[in-house]
Amino acid sequence: MKGQFAGRMATMQRSFIREILKVAQDPNVISFAGGLPNPDYFPVAPLRAAADKVFAQKGINALQYAPTLGSLELRQFIADRYKTRCGLDVSVEDILITNGSQQGLELVAKILLDPGDHVILESPSYLGGIQACSLFQPHFVTVPLRDDGPDTAVLSQHAAHPEAKLYYALPNFQNPTGITYSAAKREEVAAILHEHQLFFIEDDPYRELRFMGEDLPPLTVYGRDRAFLLGSFSKIVAPGFRMGWIVAQPELMDKLIIAKQASDLHSNYVSQLIIQQYLQDNDLDAHIATIKAAYGRQRALMVAMIEELFPTDIRFTLPEGGMFLWITLPTGMSAMALFEAAAKRHVVFVPGDPFHIDGTGKNTLRLNFSNTDAAAIEVGMTRLAEVIKEQMMR
């Protein structure tokens, strides 16, 4: 209608998390809120050297308009890594470079979703994924997450619905819960998706950050026809480049290319070449090992503090990688009220509420253990334990 915004904007809101992060910017506040990687491990000097090489050696070729799919060598690196690390045989033509995996989510949602299509979400699920889908006005249904992955009975039921179109999942160290699908659950879920011909977004930005246990294959290895596997350099190099990718079969890729051209023609080419040069000149595995060691230590300390200081009727996940763990307070307790009280004591987290689309999860919260350090964890978790106990006595 004249002078009105599109219908799709009616229910959209600014990212709650990005609003919370503004509070967390106060240097006096100990923040377990952000979903940020630890900047202490950004490879500044190697990236500086890589950038200098790109300008010196590629010159004007780095600065012109570039192919929609992205740099060929960068896509080759990604394809090779899937092959050697995951046994996934990916061609360079199956890879589209995107502006972080967030753009991957948006492009897939755009090419798939008509209003009213059913999107099956994990409950809780990643807010950025929910937002990207929301723009295209689907009907969301949810599958509860257990310690080893989704409740497959519920997933089967939702997948059988005639309007079911897309399953959105983060099988490794999920944001927000830190939960990882077991090997058995991966096969089971893949079989359900195949049986009901569902499209599937496998959102996998944390895959490389496993600090315990063994790597498990992407679900995409069990069926690629309708799968979109999303990856990102944000957590293993640096997020400021906004550089991620989608892996998809040619029929799907054809539509993604159209959507990408309409969105921004192609991703930042200079940055693609800088990351490519960085990967060529440095040992990514060694770099990731450093990050994982640090995150693993920080996660261990945070868990130890919970076990020592938190009331015993509080449940928590034991993530084997990634950046988050998940707290479930006793039923009836409000994580939002806890947030208000904790913020006054200069410690913040993200209440679990916004990760749920059905009004549940009010007694849950997400703790980030990547963008912090031992001292902050000790002080912050001590304060948080005190505030929890105070809230429980009210």
Next chain:
Amino acid sequence: MKGQFAGRMATMQRSFIREILKVAQDPNVISFAGGLPNPDYFPVAPLRAAADKVFAQKGINALQYAPTLGSLELRQFIADRYKTRCGLDVSVEDILITNGSQQGLELVAKILLDPGDHVILESPSYLGGIQACSLFQPHFVTVPLRDDGPDTAVLSQHAAHPEAKLYYALPNFQNPTGITYSAAKREEVAAILHEHQLFFIEDDPYRELRFMGEDLPPLTVYGRDRAFLLGSFSKIVAPGFRMGWIVAQPELMDKLIIAKQASDLHSNYVSQLIIQQYLQDNDLDAHIATIKAAYGRQRALMVAMIEELFPTDIRFTLPEGGMFLWITLPTGMSAMALFEAAAKRHVVFVPGDPFHIDGTGKNTLRLNFSNTDAAAIEVGMTRLAEVIKEQMMR
């Protein structure tokens, strides 16, 4: 429906121009096809120095997640430039950094368009704008372009329609025609948009590339309530960074921020800082003066060749800036057939067909004069004149 793409993808095709550009990559082909700036004028060494400074001085702060609106200093630079050069009083909060102006088009289309909304296009219009809107399934109507801007009687008629929602225009050195709105037409169009409360995309990537005549104000100065003014560093610094911006009032900006967060959280921050450093350390006006002088010379030579060699019943525009001029062949002649014949002689351009959504324009074509040089213009235009004469005799 299960296993089906979204309805919005049914009529979408890959960019015809990007497909043509593949032909143009053959080094033996003289190309007037691309919409590319001339890479000879990319400031490689100053950008190299700027990048090095950013990594050295900003370090980890350049590499972390960043604000959705973009770098404050970069937005301040843009705001200041609008104020001093266009008399447009823009606050930094009114500027959102985007991935080139293509993302600006996509974000605006996304927050505005419901299926069936009327979008008023100039005829011909820019393909990237048409594509960005098409995803949201509007009904397109068109306004013929005259030498001084749109036919305002037709524009008024379309604007009065109850479903009219958005006018999309490139008032300076339009892509594809090179046409510029006169001062009188600017006021007239702004009055029509205001009267009918239309939203307005003022797509203005070529503004700074005026090599003849006097700068005219953006139409946005006549009414900012429903205007989205789009700009870009692609034509004045380099396109490989994919760096542009949207200027919009707070009520509009609020929705744009939501759409931007769902699209990719924020634009590449490292590159924002590199461009910002480049702008701080260099004389942008002097750089632009060099580009304009070159493009002006190339345009003059191309026009001279047309006047000398082309049959007199061929019409052409006389752009005062930008990168394109527009040829109208005699009625009944096919620019697509001419393209096939010219490609065999190793000279290419873009047939005007795809810039028209109503099946007209089959006898029109776009010539790019920026990404070429005097030698190529002399040889290429001579060949093109020969092919045109051959085609006319068939």
